[in-house]
Every structure is written in structure tokens, then in C-alpha cells.
Amino acid sequence: MLAVAVAGCSPQPAPHWGGATDAPSGAAPATSAAAPAPSGSAPAEPFAVGVRQLDLARDDRALPVTLWYPATGDAGGTPRTGVRAAAGRFPVVVFSHGLTGTPQDYAAVLTRWAAAGFVVAAPRFPKTSGTATQPDVFDVLNQPADVSFVLTEVLTLDGRDGDPLAGRLATDRVAAAGHSAGGITTLGLFTLARDERLDAGIVLAGSALGVGTTFSGAAAPQLFVHGELDEVVSYASGKAAYDQVPWPKAMLSLPDGDHGRSLLRSGDPAFEVVVDTTTDFLRWTLYGDPDARRRLPDGAGRGGVASFDDRL
Numbered sequence: 001m002l003a004v005a006v007a008g009c010s011p012q013p014a015p016h017w018g019g020a021t022d023a024p025s026g027a028a029p030a031t032s033a034a035a036p037a038p039s040g041s042a043p044a045e046p047f048a049v050g051v052r053q054l055d056l057a058r059d060d061r062a063l064p065v066t067l068w069y070p071a072t073g074d075a076g077g078t079p080r081t082g083v084r085a086a087a088g089r090f091p092v093v094v095f096s097h098g099l100t101g102t103p104q105d106y107a108a109v110l111t112r113w114a115a116a117g118f119v120v121a122a123p124r125f126p127k128t129s130g131t132a133t134q135p136d137v138f139d140v141l142n143q144p145a146d147v148s149f150v151l152t153e154v155l156t157l158d159g160r161d162g163d164p165l166a167g168r169l170a171t172d173r174v175a176a177a178g179h180s181a182g183g184i185t186t187l188g189l190f191t192l193a194r195d196e197r198l199d200a201g202i203v204l205a206g207s208a209l210g211v212g213t214t215f216s217g218a219a220a221p222q223l224f225v226h227g228e229l230d231e232v233v234s235y236a237s238g239k240a241a242y243d244q245v246p247w248p249k250a251m252l253s254l255p256d257g258d259h260g261r262s263l264l265r266s267g268d269p270a271f272e273v274v275v276d277t278t279t280d281f282l283r284w285t286l287y288g289d290p291d292a293r294r295r296l297p298d299g300a301g302r303g304g305v306a307s308f309d310d311r312l
Contacts (some may be wrong), residue, residue: 039290042283043117048073050083058149063123065150066103068114079111085164091173091286094151095122098180099137100130108266109275116279119169121154128181140181141210144188148195173286177202187211190220200285202278205230207237213244221248221312223281225274227257251309252277252300270305
């Protein structure tokens with residue numbers, strides 16, 4: 001079932017999303033409402049974006065990581081290598097790609113998050129990326145542990161003398177996000193392989209296949225994004241997983257949205273709504289920005305391209 005569900009996740013001609021089935025039952029009892037970061041303000045102006053690579057490995061699993069981060073210099077333009085990080089401490093978002101994808105397939109979204117004041121760490125998984133010799137869909141179930149390992153390694157950079165990100169990471173404000181098979185990976189980090197460091201999650205057209213819906217640990221707000229015309233992951237399967245989340249949550253539904261092409265490519269009418277909604281969700285959950293929280297419903301409804309189920 002897992003192989004059938006995510007078989008259509010090739011990033012060509014654009015990133016696709018993976019995983020489709022009815023979500024397992026058995027959600028954890030609801031906990032008290034999650035408290036986002038202490039009330040504060042996210043950066044009001046965008047940053048320039050820097051980019052660098054980390055060569056990591058968990059045992060025999062190579063996990064090269066692309067890091068996008070707020071940088072010095074003028075905002076806009078192409079992310080640059082070798083540029084100094086901007087002043088401040090920035091929350092961390094770890095992002096999981098879809099089957100046969102790579103982090104670079106998602107640069108249009110991830111660089112926007114970095115420009116808004118987040119350090120984004122995106123590993124390339126050894127057996128499900130577009131560079132894998134023989135992609136193995138079942139290896140998705142090993143990826144939550146990969147993400148936790150990558151998160152540990154990235155957070156240590158904050159205290160590493162001489163590292164460009166030393167003193168720049170808000171190590172107590174962390175979220176996970178994922179698309180396609182990466183959505184399954186992300187849900188796994190809040191269920192079977194709960195990483196208690198995570199304060200929030202974003203699931204882009206994911207499902208609970210293989211990782212279940214037994215959410216555990218402290219409440220962590222979740223944002224789901226799903227196209228109602230998704231040809232790989234049925235909208236119903238994503239909604240079923242969403243319904244089982246016992247914590248503060250919201251779901252951005254796109255009536256004309258497919259499996260990702262209309263959502264992750266700039267120029268599509270839905271793209272700006274998806275980017276702005278996910279960015280304001282991160283601003284609220286990781287910076288504690290009340291203005292970002294207030295913007296969410298109106299921003300999600302802008303242009304009539306989406307509906308927003310708001311239970312945050």
C-alpha cells in the first residue's frame with residue numbers, strides 16, 4: 001500500500017506529494033492548548049538569504065543537508081554562498097522532501113521562509129531522493145530518525161566556535177515540515193517517532209500511512225495544506241489524518257489544487273497564499289507573533305483560492 005501510495009512523487013515536472021490511504025485510528029487524547037513561543041514579534045522586513053551545505057551521515061545513511069538562512073545584505077535576489085548570517089537568533093525549520101525529490105526542488109518556498117527569518121535545514125534522504133540509484137519507498141519509515149539526527153547536528157552549530165551560524169540559532173524554537181513522502185516523515189515525528197524538541201509541524205499533502213495517528217508528547221500546533229484535486233494523495237486521506245490531530249490545528253484546502261504543481265511553483269495563483277499562510281503559521285508558533293496569528297484567516301482566504309479550517 002505504501003509503494004502504491006507514493007509511487008507518483010517524482011519531482012518532474014514539479015514536486016509531487018506522496019502517501020495515500022485512510023488514516024489509522026487511535027489518536028491520543030487531546031491535551032491542553034499549545035502555547036506558542038512567548039509573545040514577540042517576527043522580523044518585519046525580509047532578509048537576504050545565504051545557503052550552505054552540510055555533509056552529514058547517520059551510520060551508513062548519507063544525509064547531505066542544504067541550509068538556507070537569513071543573511072546580511074540586500075533582500076531579494078539569488079541565495080548566496082559564503083555570506084555572513086544576519087544578526088539575531090532565528091528559529092529552525094527542518095524540511096523533508098518527497099519521493100524522488102531533492103531539497104532544491106522546494107527552493108521557491110524554503111528560501112521565502114529563510115527570508116522571513118528562519119533557518120531552514122533540508123536533508124536529502126539516501127533511498128528516496130531523486131539521486132538514489134534505486135529509490136525505496138519503504139525507507140520513508142526510517143526517515144523520522146534521519147530528521148531527528150539532522151536536527152541534532154544543526155542545533156549544535158549554534159555553539160560551535162567559528163561556525164557561520166554560531167550564536168544565530170534559536171535552539172528552543174523548532175518546527176518540522178514535509179511534502180509528499182516528507183509529509184509522512186513529518187507526521188512520524190509527532191507520532192511513532194515523537195521528537196519532543198518540535199514545537200510545530202506543517203504537512204503538505206501528506207498522510208498518516210505507516211506512522212499512524214497516535215500523537216504523543218506536548219501539544220504542537222499543526223498546519224495541513226492539501227489540494228482537493230490531488231491525484232496521488234486523496235484529499236480525504238489527508239483530511240482524515242488532520243481530523244485525528246488532538247492539538248491546535250488548521251487546514252488550508254485548495255479546491256483546484258493538485259498534487260503540488262499548483263502549490264509549490266511561483267506564478268500559480270495559489271502559490272502566494274500557501275507561502276504566506278505557512279510563513280505566518282511559523283511566525284506565530286516559533287516567534288509567538290500575535291499579528292501573524294491574526295492574519296492567518298484573512299490571508300488564507302485571499303483571492304478565493306483556498307478555504308481555511310481554523311482550530312488553532
